[in-house]
Amino acid sequence: MANMAQAIRMALHFAEKNYELKDIFGQDVGAPLGGVFTATQGLETTWNSTLDERGIIGMAMGIAMAGDRCVAEIQFADYIFNTIDLLKIAGNTLWCTNGQYNLPMTVMTPVGAGIRGSVYHSHSFDAWASRLAGWKVVMPSTPLDAYGLLLACIKDPNPCLFLNPKALMRVRGEELLPGEPADERDLKTRIDAPLGDRTKWKANWPKLEEYLIPFGQGKITRAGEQITVVSYGRHLLVCNEVADQLAGQGYSVEVIDLRSIYPYDWQMIKNSIQKTGRVLFVNEDTEVTNFGEHLAYRATTELFYHLLAPPRVLAGKNVPGIGLHPHLEDNSVPQKHEIENFIREICAEVP
Amino acid sequence: MAKKPSTKKSTTKNNFGGLDKKLILQIHSHMVKSRVLEERLIKIYRAGESFFWIGGTGEEAWGVPLGMLGRIGQGPANDYFHLHYRCTPTLIAMGLEMKDSVRLMMNRSTDPSTGGRNFSNHYCFPKWNVAPVTSPLEVQYSIACGTAHVQKRVGKKAITIVTGGDAGTAEGDFASGLILASRRGQELPMLITVQNNKWGISTGYDGQHGENFIADRAKAFNIRARVIDGNDPIETYLCVQEDMEYIRKTGKPAFIEAHVSRLHGHSSATGANKELGEVDPVTEFENELLEADLLTEVQVKTIWENFEAEGVRATELARSEPVPTADSVWDHTYHANENADWRKF
Ligand SMILES: Cc1ncc(C[n+]2csc(CCOP(=O)(O)OP(=O)(O)O)c2C)c(N)n1
Numbered sequence: 001m002a003n004m005a006q007a008i009r010m011a012l013h014f015a016e017k018n019y020e021l022k023d024i025f026g027q028d029v030g031a032p033l034g035g036v037f038t039a040t041q042g043l044e045t046t047w048n049s050t051l052d053e054r055g056i057i058g059m060a061m062g063i064a065m066a067g068d069r070c071v072a073e074i075q076f077a078d079y080i081f082n083t084i085d086l087l088k089i090a091g092n093t094l095w096c097t098n099g100q101y102n103l104p105m106t107v108m109t110p111v112g113a114g115i116r117g118s119v120y121h122s123h124s125f126d127a128w129a130s131r132l133a134g135w136k137v138v139m140p141s142t143p144l145d146a147y148g149l150l151l152a153c154i155k156d157p158n159p160c161l162f163l164n165p166k167a168l169m170r171v172r173g174e175e176l177l178p179g180e181p182a183d184e185r186d187l188k189t190r191i192d193a194p195l196g197d198r199t200k201w202k203a204n205w206p207k208l209e210e211y212l213i214p215f216g217q218g219k220i221t222r223a224g225e226q227i228t229v230v231s232y233g234r235h236l237l238v239c240n241e242v243a244d245q246l247a248g249q250g251y252s253v254e255v256i257d258l259r260s261i262y263p264y265d266w267q268m269i270k271n272s273i274q275k276t277g278r279v280l281f282v283n284e285d286t287e288v289t290n291f292g293e294h295l296a297y298r299a300t301t302e303l304f305y306h307l308l309a310p311p312r313v314l315a316g317k318n319v320p321g322i323g324l325h326p327h328l329e330d331n332s333v334p335q336k337h338e339i340e341n342f343i344r345e346i347c348a349e350v351p
Numbered sequence: 352m353a354k355k356p357s358t359k360k361s362t363t364k365n366n367f368g369g370l371d372k373k374l375i376l377q378i379h380s381h382m383v384k385s386r387v388l389e390e391r392l393i394k395i396y397r398a399g400e401s402f403f404w405i406g407g408t409g410e411e412a413w414g415v416p417l418g419m420l421g422r423i424g425q426g427p428a429n430d431y432f433h434l435h436y437r438c439t440p441t442l443i444a445m446g447l448e449m450k451d452s453v454r455l456m457m458n459r460s461t462d463p464s465t466g467g468r469n470f471s472n473h474y475c476f477p478k479w480n481v482a483p484v485t486s487p488l489e490v491q492y493s494i495a496c497g498t499a500h501v502q503k504r505v506g507k508k509a510i511t512i513v514t515g516g517d518a519g520t521a522e523g524d525f526a527s528g529l530i531l532a533s534r535r536g537q538e539l540p541m542l543i544t545v546q547n548n549k550w551g552i553s554t555g556y557d558g559q560h561g562e563n564f565i566a567d568r569a570k571a572f573n574i575r576a577r578v579i580d581g582n583d584p585i586e587t588y589l590c591v592q593e594d595m596e597y598i599r600k601t602g603k604p605a606f607i608e609a610h611v612s613r614l615h616g617h618s619s620a621t622g623a624n625k626e627l628g629e630v631d632p633v634t635e636f637e638n639e640l641l642e643a644d645l646l647t648e649v650q651v652k653t654i655w656e657n658f659e660a661e662g663v664r665a666t667e668l669a670r671s672e673p674v675p676t677a678d679s680v681w682d683h684t685y686h687a688n689e690n691a692d693w694r695k696f
Pocket of ligand 1: 437486487488515516517518519520548550551552617
């Protein structure tokens with residue numbers, strides 16, 4: 001099975017061939033490296049940008065304004081913050097021009113902790129991104145979803161933000177991408193750049209097929225009756241694990257992978273909460289003005305009379321950074337045992 | 352110093368740079384039209400019929416030739432214009448009708464640039480490749496590199512033009528633009544310009560700059576650069592024409608720092624009163640034309656009166672037109688009006 005970096009690469013290749021994607025660029029995105037996570041190796045339209053995040057986003061906006069599709073990478077979300085006002089402008093250009101200039105651009109950036117990345121390789125961006133009106137924002141938890149969501153982003157006529165959890169870049173999925181060779185080693189020899197001299201290397205792409213995940217469509221990854229857990233990205237996999245573990249102890253946990261942060265699948269969340277009466281929102285962005293808070297607010301106001309317990313949000317602590325020592329990181333972003341404790345607590349509440 | 356002062360002064364008396372009489376009179380006519388329009392916008396503001404005025408009085412001699420010389424049309428085979436909020440003269444030269452500027456000023460839903468959503472002079476015309484003017488200063492310098500990148504790929508010798516103010520050049524985006532436009536072997540076909548009126552809002556040029564000329568910064572990136580008198584339309588015309596030819600021929604960028612006036616202060620926020628002591632490029636040029644017998648007093652009077660009348664008609668028209676409806680706030684958040692309101696997800 002492909003890992004997420006390979007899935008991203010394959011989506012980009014598919015888009016080069018089928019969606020007229022003409023520019024994939026960012027810091028170290030082109031040859032010889034093909035991206036710090038190898039997600040852009042072997043592609044035809046990659047190029048190395050200047051080391052200037054605002055320049056990257058500005059360039060992407062101009063390319064999109066001239067009608068071409070592009071994917072721009074910000075090497076780590078930790079360094080996207082100085083582009084926020086350009087991201088705002090990209091998001092409001094169609095609106096400000098009363099529908100005249102749409103910007104078909106995708107920005108992808110690795111997010112989150114989990115690799116002992118310390119203060120500036122651990123930032124999350126989902127809560128910030130949810131405030132960028134005019135953007136569509138997605139965050140996959142599996143390679144297949146990464147493939148389907150990235151293709152949806154590139155094909156979309158609006159600015160789209162693809163947040164890839166950096167801790168999952170080497171994690172393999174459980175499902176093949178459409179057209180992916182079944183043999184993992186075969187895939188590797190075809191599309192992973194060799195170590196050493198790469199000047200003569202060319203990827204030998206498998207014959208991939210289109211696979212699009214519509215925006216605003218979540219996925220129930222564990223069906224359950226007692227509590228709804230809504231997450232995305234890296235923590236979705238942790239929630240799955242907890243649900244499996246607790247199943248052995250008689251808990252019935254429904255896990256929803258939101259996948260798309262904006263627009264989001266309210267109908268799926270709503271139907272699930274109406275069934276379970278209990279809900280926990282889990283993500284690793286900082287907890288104050290967190291996107292989970294918006295969902296919890298909505299669950300409270302719209303589903304109040306269906307609830308058996310107050311909706312809860314488990315998110316990153318509102319601290320200035322993720323410290324390098326594991327004691328610091330682990331006490332800053334949600335851990336497996338915390339998710340488990342929250343679920344037990346919420347399930348134990350009696351109205 | 353960035354460069355020897357230009358030798359293209361119109362006052363190399365006074366054959367107007369050898370330009371054709373019809374062209375010279377066209378430049379004058381556009382300059383007057385732009386001025387009359389902007390003064391009309393200020394009147395609309397004063398009458399309480401608009402919330403804010405910002406515009407291009409004092410930039411006519413610079414802006415008009417720029418608009419006349421571009422290759423106008425839609426798509427990357429034509430020139431792109433990434434303008435700032437003092438570019439009415441350029442738009443007039445490109446064919447802007449007064450009524451469309453007045454509609455923007457009066458936030459009518461008929462405003463073709465923003466549908467009543469944004470300030471005066473925040474133009475947007477895809478049919479002429481005019482990118483939306485943004486309030487955040489200088490972001491246009493890096494965005495412009497994107498359209499130039501596509502034009503280079505398309506290979507039709509079209510160029511991207513970008514304008515902005517002097518104070519804003521302190522923003523990083525200005526440097527981003529210079530760097531992206533000038534990478535060796537990957538130069539972009541861009542005319543990068545700065546309209547230096549020696550002011551931010553109230554902060555003067557002196558004391559904020561260590562470089563002798565802003566154009567010197569472009570030189571550091573091996574961009575061909577010059578400083579011109581942007582209050583002289585003939586000098587501007589000849590220099591812009593020459594630089595555009597150079598860019599189309601070489602595919603490389605050129606830079607112009609144009610020294611211009613700011614005739615009504617920064618905006619309505621600072622009163623929009625006529626500044627004494629600034630050169631008025633429209634009357635200066637007009638006087639030269641009168642002196643050279645290219646125009647008579649009677650002709651001049653008629654030109655002004657006709658544009659005044661057009662401005663009045665435009666105002667009356669805009670007054671009678673609809674404004675945006677309250678429930679249109681979500682429109683165009685996403686392409687094709689796809690729902691963006693979370694209440695409806
Ligand atoms: C990024 C940004 N910062 C501040 C402002 C507020 N502001 C509007 S115009 C202006 C002065 C601009 O001066 P200059 O760049 O010289 O252009 P001019 O208005 O003189 O043409 C300021 C500070 C803004 N619009 N954008």
